[in-house]
Amino acid sequence: MNAPPVLPTRAGKDADKYLLPGEDVVLATRRHWAVLVEPTVRFLPVFTLGGWLLLLDPDNAVTSVVGLVVVLGALVYYALRVGEWWMRHFIVTRRRVLLTSGVIVRTVTLLPLRRITDLTWEETFFGQILGYGSFRFESAGQDQALRHITFMPDAKHVYKEVSGLLFSADWGGAAAGDDEGNPDSERSPQAPAPRRDTEPIPPLRPPE
Known part of the structure; x- marks a missing residue:
């Protein structure tokens, strides 16, 4: 079992404040410094x-x-x-992805992993040189607020981590479970199927 990542101070505060009890952080990072070039x-x-x-x-x-x-x-x-660059963090857990941002007013945008239907990773020419890329999330045909994240550092590593959570059962529940990433075994038991009126009535026992 891998040790939990060491979070930056600001990301650690966001994780303590916005994550659910028992929700493990897989990775947390701020955007690449190249976002400050412009x-x-x-x-x-x-x-x-x-x-x-x-x-x-x-x-x-x-x-x-x-x-x-x-x-x-x-x-x-x-x-x-x-x-804004210093305060914004991209956080991935085994249940969802979050983007925290804002200097004065904090904003948290989240997307459950189970709702992600497609993941696109893009590296531009300068991105390949400096080591950053972009992610595009597609979710059930809906226009999500968290759908395009640019200037992600070490994009290849982040892409493998997120892809593993989405498509591999070894990562613990995003590929099989409910919308919050809980495994199927944690779901409430299904009620037995109701008896249909068309089923034959069992014959009565003859009197002794």
Whole structure:
């Protein structure tokens, strides 16, 4: 039996808060750092422009105030993007997958493993170089909130873990069980089939 994974501090708090008693965590990870490349590319030119305006003419109140506002705005934007990356975690248990996110307001999106009908794994050219990929979940023809997760680190390992839970009975219940991943043996016993009125009535015993 594999030892439980060591969870990041934030993911550990989310697991304690949102998981059910006895629900084992198979893996928990935040998105790849490459998700910050686009915000960084947007942040640096604006921050540089604001710094240039701030230092262009210290005696000019207009350019100094504009430069300060631009610098502060760029810093707030970048801090929110970094904070969102740091706080968002993809958690997989033997019953469901969860995505926790939000810096100020926490949001938890979940999908039971039993409802996943198809799993698509995609690696772009840069994803193969940097080591990230994307997952797409399909669930019974419904438009799920948790259906496309991008920038997953070590995507090959995550894909094997999730696929094992979905399609292998050795992983303990996602391939056979109820919607929460409980094995069939834990289901309530079925009631006996009702007697049909068309069945013949047993003959009466003759009097002794």
